[in-house]
Amino acid sequence: MTANDNFPERNSIVIDSKPIQYIIRKSKRAKHLQLQINSNAMLEVVVPIRRNIPFPYIEKFLLEKKRWILRNVQKAEEIARKAREKSNYILFLGREVPIEIIESERKRATAKPGAGRLIVKVPIGRKDLAKRAIRAFYKKFARSILERLVREKASEMNLSFSRISVRSNKMQWGSCSPRKVLSFSWRLIAAPQAVVEYIVVHELAHIQHNNHSKAFWRTVQKYCPDYKKYERWLRKHGDLIKARTNFNG
Numbered sequence: 001m002t003a004n005d006n007f008p009e010r011n012s013i014v015i016d017s018k019p020i021q022y023i024i025r026k027s028k029r030a031k032h033l034q035l036q037i038n039s040n041a042m043l044e045v046v047v048p049i050r051r052n053i054p055f056p057y058i059e060k061f062l063l064e065k066k067r068w069i070l071r072n073v074q075k076a077e078e079i080a081r082k083a084r085e086k087s088n089y090i091l092f093l094g095r096e097v098p099i100e101i102i103e104s105e106r107k108r109a110t111a112k113p114g115a116g117r118l119i120v121k122v123p124i125g126r127k128d129l130a131k132r133a134i135r136a137f138y139k140k141f142a143r144s145i146l147e148r149l150v151r152e153k154a155s156e157m158n159l160s161f162s163r164i165s166v167r168s169n170k171m172q173w174g175s176c177s178p179r180k181v182l183s184f185s186w187r188l189i190a191a192p193q194a195v196v197e198y199i200v201v202h203e204l205a206h207i208q209h210n211n212h213s214k215a216f217w218r219t220v221q222k223y224c225p226d227y228k229k230y231e232r233w234l235r236k237h238g239d240l241i242k243a244r245t246n247f248n249g
Helices: 055-064 066-085 127-157 186-190 193-208 214-223 227-244
Strands: 010-015 018-027 034-037 043-048 089-092 095-104 110-114 117-123 163-167 174-176 181-185
Touching: 010 055, 010 066, 018 055, 018 066, 034 066, 043 055, 043 066, 055 066, 066 227, 089 127, 089 186, 089 227, 095 127, 110 127, 117 127, 127 163, 127 181, 127 186, 127 193, 127 214, 174 193, 181 186, 181 193, 186 193, 186 227, 193 214, 193 227
Parallel strands: 018 043, 095 117, 163 181
Antiparallel strands: 010 018, 034 043, 089 095, 110 117, 174 181
């Protein structure tokens, strides 16, 4: 039996007496076996769809990577625990904002700021729609905030761009295309504004320097002198932000 045959999507393996649940995911793009931790703190084994990889090989691969697995699964579980503890709050520009859910006769769910909290109104008996409304709130305000900051920083840096795109990307905070299209993850506005501004400066600097050369970092430092501090902040807190803005279910 190979990984490209019919097989259970969810599997488990015991590593150092600890049962580890994992998902096998086929990929057309992958060339080799890869390990990832998804947004639900679940271990994923990415299997190249073009290769016939037997299950014993996958299990051997997992045992060879047991230190990485144990370390990263533990980290992901801790992040998921912290996110659950704050499930009654959203992070908005680095601030903890309490969520108040109100059931009403309305037909759709909405989320709006008010009285120092985020007021989420949902149809009676449909609290399950609250996450969708919070996600929509984030996306709406992310576009407004990011568009304003990009225009301010572009003017300050004397740079022009073609357009701004706000997406649901979990892998990148921002990117800059060769056509000067600036793309940002709406999740970014959960971070403090100074961190958001750093990412904006970072991507604008790529309009001048399509690399991470010394010249690129000099440009970043000129307009964001404390950028190293914000890089460290994202490395430390980025996974928690992604977990707390995971509104898929």
